[in-house]
Amino acid sequence: MRDDAGPALGEEAVNDVTEPNEVHPRSPDMTWRHGAREALPIVFGYVPIGIAYGVLGTAAGLPGWAVIAMSVVVYAGSAQFIAVSLLASGATAVAIVATTFLVNLRHILYASALSPRLQRMSRGRLAWLAAELTDESFVMISRVIGSRRTSIDPTGAEAGAGGMLPFGLVAGLQGTAQLSWVAGSALGVAAGSFIGEPARYGLDYALVAMFLGLLALQIHGRREVAVAFTAGLVALGLRLLGMGTSGVIPATLIASAVGLLFVPPPGRAGDDLPAAATSSPGSAGGPR
Amino acid sequence: MRYAALFAAMAFVTYLPRALPFFVLSGRKLPPRLLRFFEGFPVAVLAAFVTPLILAPGGHLELNLSNLDLLVAIPTTLVALRTRSLIAAVVAGAVLMMMARAVN
Numbered sequence: 001m002r003d004d005a006g007p008a009l010g011e012e013a014v015n016d017v018t019e020p021n022e023v024h025p026r027s028p029d030m031t032w033r034h035g036a037r038e039a040l041p042i043v044f045g046y047v048p049i050g051i052a053y054g055v056l057g058t059a060a061g062l063p064g065w066a067v068i069a070m071s072v073v074v075y076a077g078s079a080q081f082i083a084v085s086l087l088a089s090g091a092t093a094v095a096i097v098a099t100t101f102l103v104n105l106r107h108i109l110y111a112s113a114l115s116p117r118l119q120r121m122s123r124g125r126l127a128w129l130a131a132e133l134t135d136e137s138f139v140m141i142s143r144v145i146g147s148r149r150t151s152i153d154p155t156g157a158e159a160g161a162g163g164m165l166p167f168g169l170v171a172g173l174q175g176t177a178q179l180s181w182v183a184g185s186a187l188g189v190a191a192g193s194f195i196g197e198p199a200r201y202g203l204d205y206a207l208v209a210m211f212l213g214l215l216a217l218q219i220h221g222r223r224e225v226a227v228a229f230t231a232g233l234v235a236l237g238l239r240l241l242g243m244g245t246s247g248v249i250p251a252t253l254i255a256s257a258v259g260l261l262f263v264p265p266p267g268r269a270g271d272d273l274p275a276a277a278t279s280s281p282g283s284a285g286g287p288r
Numbered sequence: 289m290r291y292a293a294l295f296a297a298m299a300f301v302t303y304l305p306r307a308l309p310f311f312v313l314s315g316r317k318l319p320p321r322l323l324r325f326f327e328g329f330p331v332a333v334l335a336a337f338v339t340p341l342i343l344a345p346g347g348h349l350e351l352n353l354s355n356l357d358l359l360v361a362i363p364t365t366l367v368a369l370r371t372r373s374l375i376a377a378v379v380a381g382a383v384l385m386m387m388a389r390a391v392n
Contacts, residue, residue: 041374048382066291073299083298093294101301111309113326116318126314130307135333142330202385205360209381211338212361213368224331231332232339239340240349251336256328
């Protein structure tokens, strides 16, 4: 079922901007399920990478419970890979925690960008959603916002004008994603000795493929091209200078500033809006 | 127990940047220009992640045919564009990479 109906449905829901019941408040149960469905592409990326992480963690000498526990309480892919290799090389706890902080600092960007789009909710719920925020969930949630913007709030510029995310949708999406990450980690721990080197199966490439796919599907106009190009160039330069994952932060800030240059003057239709609108009939045509 | 304390500390420093903006910014009216700035983030983040991964997988620039990460990226992207399905892209990427490594 996952192979045919599931993926198609997930994609359709993301792209189908005309779905009217997205706009109206619906039961919490429905929004949770909708969120879980939107997470399906993430699941396909997280399970294989989780397996790779579980295998490497076990190979690095960590007890199986610790490998899985890290996926539960820390839940940050790249930081976990780095922590495992640091543990294996005998790094101090202080060094591991400091590295984790630097690697995960980029989440401040995601949380900042999402907060104006969150429906008014209790602090407890905000605290919950913050715990499961990742690179992939941020991008998927942004896609949901994008599809809503075209259907209910064509200007899209103003938070509160419609494209607001209910708690259940975000929690369902992120909860499903973390579940798949923990499940993948556990599978990797369990299968570690059978699998051997995860790279042999192309598992390590699953996330790269997901980033590529997400990027390809999000480029609608000149603004996105300019942002992507700038971010890629800056990130590449920083990587070549020896910077790790934290290079994502300056790259994102600079590229998004460049994107502002493409914001159309008021009174004219947005550069990105016609593109977003034209993308909908194509995707509404249904998956092949 | 050593792991429990370590993971707790790691979880704490990971949680801070995830949670602070939620508590500070949510429910506030932000200037439209800032919101427009935020709108660039998803595409920027993706490009910032993926470009070094495929162009400099070993930390140095590899613009050649033996760079499998780059080679496989091309059909993977085409699959994504053609099918509009992320799952198809992920499966195609992993399978093609497995095949490419087997051939190499």
